[in-house]
Amino acid sequence: MNQIYSSTFLPEISIIRCVNIVAPEVPESGKRLMPQVDNWIEGFQLILHDVIPLLIPDLQTAAQICVALISCVVLVSLMRSFSAKVNRIAVISAVVVIIGALMRTTNALIGLGTRTITDMTEYGKLLLPVLTAALAAQGGIGKSAALYSATMIFLILLSKLIQKVFMPGVYIYLASSISAAVSEEPLLKRMKEFIKNGTVWCLKTIMTIFVTYVSITGVISGTTDAAMLKTTKTVISSAVPIVGGILSDASEAVLVSAAMAKNAAGIYGLLAILAVFLTPFLKLLCNYLLVKITAFICTIFDCKNLNDLIEDFSGAMALLLAMTGCVCLMILIGTVCYLKGVE
Amino acid sequence: MTSIGQYIVSVSATAFFFGIVNSFVNHGPNRQLIKMVCGAYMLILVASPVFRITPVDIFDAYKDINIEAREYVSEGEIMAETEYRAIIKAEIKQRIADMFPHNNNIEIDVHLESENDFPEFVTIRGNFSEEEKNILTEKIYLDLGIPAEDQLWTE
Numbered sequence: 001m002n003q004i005y006s007s008t009f010l011p012e013i014s015i016i017r018c019v020n021i022v023a024p025e026v027p028e029s030g031k032r033l034m035p036q037v038d039n040w041i042e043g044f045q046l047i048l049h050d051v052i053p054l055l056i057p058d059l060q061t062a063a064q065i066c067v068a069l070i071s072c073v074v075l076v077s078l079m080r081s082f083s084a085k086v087n088r089i090a091v092i093s094a095v096v097v098i099i100g101a102l103m104r105t106t107n108a109l110i111g112l113g114t115r116t117i118t119d120m121t122e123y124g125k126l127l128l129p130v131l132t133a134a135l136a137a138q139g140g141i142g143k144s145a146a147l148y149s150a151t152m153i154f155l156i157l158l159s160k161l162i163q164k165v166f167m168p169g170v171y172i173y174l175a176s177s178i179s180a181a182v183s184e185e186p187l188l189k190r191m192k193e194f195i196k197n198g199t200v201w202c203l204k205t206i207m208t209i210f211v212t213y214v215s216i217t218g219v220i221s222g223t224t225d226a227a228m229l230k231t232t233k234t235v236i237s238s239a240v241p242i243v244g245g246i247l248s249d250a251s252e253a254v255l256v257s258a259a260m261a262k263n264a265a266g267i268y269g270l271l272a273i274l275a276v277f278l279t280p281f282l283k284l285l286c287n288y289l290l291v292k293i294t295a296f297i298c299t300i301f302d303c304k305n306l307n308d309l310i311e312d313f314s315g316a317m318a319l320l321l322a323m324t325g326c327v328c329l330m331i332l333i334g335t336v337c338y339l340k341g342v343e
Numbered sequence: 344m345t346s347i348g349q350y351i352v353s354v355s356a357t358a359f360f361f362g363i364v365n366s367f368v369n370h371g372p373n374r375q376l377i378k379m380v381c382g383a384y385m386l387i388l389v390a391s392p393v394f395r396i397t398p399v400d401i402f403d404a405y406k407d408i409n410i411e412a413r414e415y416v417s418e419g420e421i422m423a424e425t426e427y428r429a430i431i432k433a434e435i436k437q438r439i440a441d442m443f444p445h446n447n448n449i450e451i452d453v454h455l456e457s458e459n460d461f462p463e464f465v466t467i468r469g470n471f472s473e474e475e476k477n478i479l480t481e482k483i484y485l486d487l488g489i490p491a492e493d494q495l496w497t498e
Contacts (some may be wrong), residue, residue, distance in 0.1 A: 052489055117462060129411070129415045132415040132416060132419065133410065133415050133418045133419035133422060134414070134418070134419060135419065136416040136417075136420055136423070137420065137422050137423035137426075138417025138423075139423075140418075141416055141419075141420065144412075144415070144416055145409075145412040145416045146412075148408070148411070148412040148415060148416075149405070149408050149409050149412045150412070152408045152412075153404065153405050153408050156408075168350050172350050172354070172389065174349075175355075202463065217361065224448070241489055242486050242487065242488075243435075243461055243462065246431055246434045246435065246438075247431060247460060247461075249430075249434070250427050250430035250431045250434060250449040251427060253430050254423050254426050254427045254430065257426070258419075258422075258423060323376055
């Protein structure tokens with residue numbers, strides 16, 4: 001396991017005896033944005049501050065593509081107004097131009113989304129065992145096992161579904177949209193709608209089940225752990241006065257240090273996930289919004305097929321946003337549940 | 344991404360092939376049947392990634408994850424137990440050392456019971472008079488519950 005000592009995040013703990021908790025090193029894709037602070041709010045603000053300059057080149061390219069798309073639709077609209085005969089040829093040519101302009105970007109964004117999901121999943125697989133051991137050291141034996149099982153199984157299920165089903169689904173969605181733009185076949189339209197709605201429904205369902213499961217198991221096992229901890233402490237300190245006191249104090253010290261180390265590792269993990277996630281997510285979001293705005297502007301020129309095609313490309317980007325966001329949200333929710341600890 | 348590429352190529356190639364087949368049989372007697380067979384095959388091909396994730400895989404993964412969870416939990420417990428015992432030993436050593444305020448040249452070694460972490464026996468190395476030893480043996484017994492026979496005094 002590739003790990004580093006998170007000593008920067010444990011300045012106070014490092015001078016006293018504490019449970020040796022180490023957070024996994026931030027993946028390569030997130031190193032550029034990873035802040036060297038131990039405070040969640042400050043770290044988040046630093047990530048946001050650093051991520052904006054990284055988006056500007058992509059925004060400029062996306063804006064240029066959008067201007068080209070609008071020009072293309074305007075041109076087709078003008079041609080149609082001069083002669084109805086050129087309608088079909090003009091639309092097909094415009095479809096080719098739109099595919100040429102958007103397919104490269106979309107393909108790059110799909111690649112970026114896939115890499116980000118893989119990076120986050122792999123990081124989650126390193127972070128969750130550390131937090132599980134830390135929470136167990138803090139006394140949350142039942143809760144840590146339940147949280148690990150739930151988060152891991154849902155994370156693996158979601159990432160497998162995304163890689164094997166939803167990502168090919170995005171390509172099929174785009175293929176159906178392109179075909180629907182040049183053909184009047186209603187089946188193609190229904191197919192793309194089915195893929196889009198099906199993907200969104202699956203993601204929503206998985207997230208809902210995950211959140212419900214984690215909440216219920218977290219509350220039930222957390223309460224049991226807390227009750228057990230209190231009983232143990234009381235029995236030890238009341239049974240033997242001096243040695244019992246020493247044992248009780250030692251137990252308290254271990255629990256406190258484990259909680260501090262776990263929180264430090266958890267905050268480092270949260271910031272690492274955000275450092276990996278935010279740049280691709282915001283790139284996707286910017287492209288999505290620009291293409292959406294382009295589709296909105298194109299409605300003025302009354303070219304339904306072309307307008308639908310541009311809208312479908314923005315739909316594909318929305319699907320990518322949803323998939324990346326779901327994986328990130330799942331790891332963040334899981335980590336926050338660990339941070340909540342034993343109450 | 345290679346598998347995605349292969350998937351797209353296979354779907355596109357099959358669709359292309361069926362398109363050609365359908366154009367030939369467009370007016371034939373078995374038109375409906377051929378269209379149906381082509382459609383069913385295409386549906387299976389398009390949905391093939393879903394079939395690759397079988398429930399058996401998920402259940403196997405869940406079993407493995409549960410085993411992993413238990414391993415990580417026991418790792419945490421061992422970590423906490425090690426630190427817990429280290430803190431107890433350090434605290435007991437400190438308490439015994441505090442009983443010798445004028446003697447800095449002593450070495451104390453504490454052994455804890457494996458079951459309930461109570462001090463089992465103690466080894467004290469240093470120069471002490473018989474009178475000092477007797478007073479301190481009693482004190483260690485009263486304060487820490489370590490009887491005289493479990494206290495080893497060496498020079």
